[in-house]
Amino acid sequence: MATSSDQQVRPIFTDKEHYFKALTHFTSKSDNLEVIQSWVDSEDFGPAILDKMELLLKSPEDELRMLGVGSGSGDMELIFLKKLLTRLMNIEACVLEPCRDLISKYQDLVDANEKDLEGIEYEWRQQSLEEYGQTCRYFEEGPKFHFISVVHSIYYVNELESALKLLHGMLEPGGALLITIVTEDTGLGLIWKTFPDLVQPTAEEGAASGCPTSRPNHRRNSTQVKEALNKLKIEYTSYNYTVRTDIGSCLEDQSTPESHLVLDFLAHTVNFHESAPEKLQEDFLKCLKEKCVELKDGISYFLNKMDVFVIYG
Template sequence: MMASNMSENKLFNLLSDMKHYHKTYAAYCSKTNKWQEWQKWTESAEFESNVVANLSKNFSGNMDQPIRVLGIGSGDGILEMHQLRKLAAKFPKISASVVEPSELITKYKDTVGRNPVADNITFEWYKQTFDEYLACHGSEKKYHFISVVHAVYFLGDPDVFIKKMYKLLEPGGILLVILLTDHTGSGSIPLHQSELKDDKTTNNYVNSSQVKATLEKLQIEYTQSIYKETTDITDFMTNDDSEEGELLLDFLTSTINFRKSAPYDVRARVMRHFQQGSHIEKTDDGDEKISYKHTSDVAILFVTRRDRAK
């Protein structure tokens, strides 16, 4: 359902209108420091030891074959390319498969075409959902590294998609899942499921606790770390008429046309949440900027199997 057709005081999940979602995501990208923080994390000793070093240890005996990498919901590739550069510095050959259903995959391909990530990486592109990819290609092809960065929200039941990803891993392979926590940042924005009227998407919001519960139920070992993002929310905190600010507010609340559609008490509660979770900074030109901090779980999951890695 489109935002312009919605009734007053009904909240519709952002994922029910992908065209609007991509507009809100673009607004978010222009206001977040996610890219800088993600690059720092992939350059950190933590990523080096938990991902690069472990892949090297598990698969160094077969370096004449390419390391196979799968990106699920890769978007425009900005985050994923940092990972691939780190892996390319260690492994002589990498085969990267990109699964992304939206038009953002075209931007990813164009970026790689203009400025290749590394000479030793070859790409395969799949403009499909994860389920469509599995339906077309099955689970015969196994991967050494699977990356799912802020894409689990679109994949449905964690019990189902974690099992599917697990089956795609080579023994000894690593699955990296990055998603919002349920207790801080955007994951804690005080919207109740009962206030979201689109039944198709209401129950699909996935947070870190749900994914970790699935992993524990399936007895899949994982480690977890935290990184923080900051978003400039000045536009919607200080100007009710800012189109860019309204799009950003929609993205952070996962709601279409939030300010106009939310009942007064919900709107007041959410705006109070942003106010309490933010701080004011001075910009270089002397203006004030309101910055909001999110926290994301980085769950690095190590598959432990008895059969030898191939």
């Protein structure tokens, strides 16, 4: 197992602007949106989510309350929202997203899709799940939601069990919580398992970033979610899909700005190419090439197998 005890590589969340750039570049190379779209159009999503939402609300005019956790630039959430609008007319969507640039991007996307999103009222909150959880405690009973979407963001919560408990407690009876997360043995899950000490932020760095998600152990996988749900005795149904990201140019040449962004996203670091020791960089690339990549039509794809958990309130 590779270790990096003698080096100082900064975690990516200590620089939210850099996280924004690296995430945006990485997702532009992936088929994430197409894959989620076909999952939402598949036979799974209708019975698991749409039918349940219709049952929960007395009529299509009743308002559905949705919470997005770590909504990012909103592309994923719009897929869910547009699908919900095929059956329901009014949605109140609360967006929790700690990164300001991502909220702005989501707001631009909403403006650009105004016509397709008629019936949706947005509440924007630049907050982490933990910060929102604290706010809820001020109310006698926190707000409850019919649908909560946590797509690729449960990785970063401080305490997995408390986060799951909090999310489950925010569901209306009969409401649905959808969590997607990478499996332990593919893609980011595999990298985080192989290089557990990749980043070692000091407490000061974490505090200075103003981001509660900058501690090193925020690299979760679906096995940990399963274990936590079992421990909490929360029942779930699970589905899966695979996301592919073209990282071919990064594997060929690590000296370009684009390759730096890809490496930073994969390692969840800032300036991996400058700050990581040479040996660590070699091991990291070797792991990418040998364990994380699938060659298809001459293109090297980084493979993330994802688990989707659906939990009812």
